[in-house]
Amino acid sequence: MANSIRRYEGRHAVITGGASGIGFKTAERIVSEGGTVSLWDVDAAKIDEARDALGSSSTHGVTLDVSDPDQVEKAAKETAEKHGKIDILVCSAGITGPNAKVADYPIDQWKRVFDINIHGLFFCNRFVVPIMQKNGYGRIVNVASIAGKEGNPNASAYSASKAAVIGLTKSLGKEVVGDGITVNAITPATVDTPILQQLKPEFIDYMLSKIPMQRFGKVEELASLITWIASEECSFTTGAVFDISGGRATY
Template identity: 90%
Template sequence: MANSIRRYEGRHAVITGGASGIGFRTAERIVSEGGTVTLWDVDAAKIEEAKAALGASSHGVSLDVSDPDQVEKATQETVSAFGKIDVLVCSAGIAGPNAKVADYPIDQWKQVFEINLHGLFYCNRFVVPVMQKNGYGRIVNVASIAGKEGNPNASAYSASKAAVIGLTKSLGKELAGDGITVNVITPATVDTPILQQLKPEFIDYMLSKIPMQRFGKVDELAALITWIASEECSFTTGAVFDISGGRATY
């Protein structure tokens, strides 16, 4: 993929959930702009497919982000291979079931938090010291408009994404003097494989909430992420970037 913009020349990015959806499209853009990427994903087969599509500028690590030991090992492996991590994009996540709070399965509540919040925290936690050592970094965490507004019958997802927003704001302030920015995006529903986890009536509800009357496109999110994760976005940290087709009200 040819691209005359070379914002990522000499930069290395780690992308969780990088083998498909938003993560993969972001990886494509970063590679097209001169960067190298490491895809952290739970699906080893998809990692190989993604690497084949991305070419020699890509590397892959199969891991479960909800396991801190695996995240720490992946961080060490990535630094050993590339010497640094300039960019971290955390896009790995699950939707969880659609159920009322009174009926929500406790084990699945915990699983949503283990991946969406705790896994994201582990990735931020272990990558930050690498960035601090180099005096540069860009972290982009992927939350959701559900984290701001709360979607009915999606309490675990909504609550976990709200927590991601709070974590991002806190970490952004902590690192403001270290040359590292930490920002979060809050998309409305995007046409990605995660929709396959949801009931049709819930998908219809989410579409009805978007004034543009369409779902977001992966390319649109990747374009925003790759700007936030670039050197150009240098005076914004701890910020929430809405990309919601007009749904966001604050």
């Protein structure tokens, strides 16, 4: 994991969903560029595996459910106390929910998708921002989805929750513009991650058909974009949405 670029020397990042997929690959990039990371994830076993892979001296693991505000507040305080600050927050934890028409969508599953994808992301932003404000520096990257712009049929909860992520990001970005903090979102098309296992094969085929490049995104590609947005190099852009969709995005 040696890297001659040291953009993250002295920086500490919190990454939700950091034990796998996009979150893990982003953590790997940040560590390789001299930073340290706190992996916030619901799966304790995967956190241990991720720490072994990244190097335990560079990583800190917190097992939590982001949909519980008390757990998130506690994690933010403990992380800041342990590392002295939180410079970067990458919110990549999320679920797809079931594939169903709005008229048939299970109400309990609708609430669960929102609890994780937007309420959990809100809690993380809410409790980390004051820590960043205290230190006069911060980079927040919220992982939304192209579904939040266009809406995917039979995925209303996911699409609506990701649209809410975009709206929150734009609002917060304007609120903290004078505090040395930027807040941006990315809107990937379908990416080849374990989250695909939550989807029906026919829905996966539909998602692929919507991408002009005729392939899914790679976690490495998303991590590359995220780690630029989360670096000091990205200092002028805030409240923005970065598409990474293989040509699918139309605006």
